[in-house]
Amino acid sequence: MATLGNPQNTIAILNKYGFNFQKKFGQNFLIDTHVLEKIIRAANITKDDFIVEIGPGIGTMTQYLCEAAREVVAVEIDKNLIPILENDTLSAYDNVIVINQDILKLDLNKLVKERNNGKPVKVVANLPYYITTPIIMGLFEKETPIENITVMVQKEVAQRMQVGPGTKDYGALSLAVQYYAEPYIVANVPPNCFMPRPNVGSAVIQLTKHKEKPVQVKDEKLMFKLIRASFNQRRKTLQNGLNNSPELQFSKEEIINAIEEAGFVPSIRGEALTLEDFARLADILSQ
Ligand code: SAM
Numbered sequence: 001m002a003t004l005g006n007p008q009n010t011i012a013i014l015n016k017y018g019f020n021f022q023k024k025f026g027q028n029f030l031i032d033t034h035v036l037e038k039i040i041r042a043a044n045i046t047k048d049d050f051i052v053e054i055g056p057g058i059g060t061m062t063q064y065l066c067e068a069a070r071e072v073v074a075v076e077i078d079k080n081l082i083p084i085l086e087n088d089t090l091s092a093y094d095n096v097i098v099i100n101q102d103i104l105k106l107d108l109n110k111l112v113k114e115r116n117n118g119k120p121v122k123v124v125a126n127l128p129y130y131i132t133t134p135i136i137m138g139l140f141e142k143e144t145p146i147e148n149i150t151v152m153v154q155k156e157v158a159q160r161m162q163v164g165p166g167t168k169d170y171g172a173l174s175l176a177v178q179y180y181a182e183p184y185i186v187a188n189v190p191p192n193c194f195m196p197r198p199n200v201g202s203a204v205i206q207l208t209k210h211k212e213k214p215v216q217v218k219d220e221k222l223m224f225k226l227i228r229a230s231f232n233q234r235r236k237t238l239q240n241g242l243n244n245s246p247e248l249q250f251s252k253e254e255i256i257n258a259i260e261e262a263g264f265v266p267s268i269r270g271e272a273l274t275l276e277d278f279a280r281l282a283d284i285l286s287q
Helices: 009-017 033-043 060-068 079-089 108-116 129-141 155-162 172-180 222-232 239-245 250-262 275-286
Strands: 049-053 071-076 098-099 121-126 148-155 180-191 202-208
Touching: 009 079, 033 060, 033 121, 033 202, 049 060, 049 108, 060 071, 060 121, 071 079, 071 108, 079 098, 079 129, 121 155, 121 250, 129 148, 129 172, 129 202, 148 155, 148 180, 148 239, 155 180, 155 202, 172 180, 172 202, 172 222, 172 275, 222 239, 222 275, 239 250, 239 275, 250 275
Parallel strands: 049 071, 049 121, 071 098, 121 148
Antiparallel strands: 148 202, 180 202
């Protein structure tokens, strides 16, 4: 039975092992059963599911995952947590493997191929916030077979992932996430649901991978270079953003012509463009 989702049991485990939180690993453990249940419900886990959990901590959410899923792989960077997980909090479950590695260095595609015949997995995590973007973009860009990702992230980051053009949070992350997946904010979570309390608000967001990309673009890499260039200098015009980017080698005339051919004036700002607009601009420039 899942036993850790409250402050008393969490403190008991921490004391038993003399565990000290490491700030550099973004360690904020969940201590609220309602939040845990909400995450598990949103992830819609069945006994057919193979789950990858990033950063199990002392195994609080892992216990819930083990009970709901067929198999769980939990990837944890902090070696001090491994004996707690293996000898104590997860020892009653025979459907979990703990891997002591940096998720950013793990070949997840190989793992999914070997352990789940390459079939799509679900990713569930209370993420270490300092590497939210590289983790999520890594999962998408490496084409890891994934059905959906249900994760706790910093509240502002969840908002950035979800919003569209014309809002202050709209940016490169919104476009990148929405190119690969449909975002949905499941819940906002206050700092008192964690130990220790983070300095920021949190939110659970679910990213359901698109079966087909929402836009067709000839040169995906070029589209993302355009997106990065447009938002690198937020208050600059699209034309200046593209001109000043070290990643792009187009002349001023080529840029102006392409922006006009895409149906915009060169003084437009990048933040007004949709994913379709960036795809169209990339297609024009790749000709
Ligand atoms: N899942 C636990 C919970 O909800 O209580 C812990 C979540 S805590 C926010 C993030 C976890 O990710 C920590 O256990 C931390 O050690 C781990 N972590 C940090 N960086 C990591 C990395 N690069 N690869 C794998 N795990 C990492």
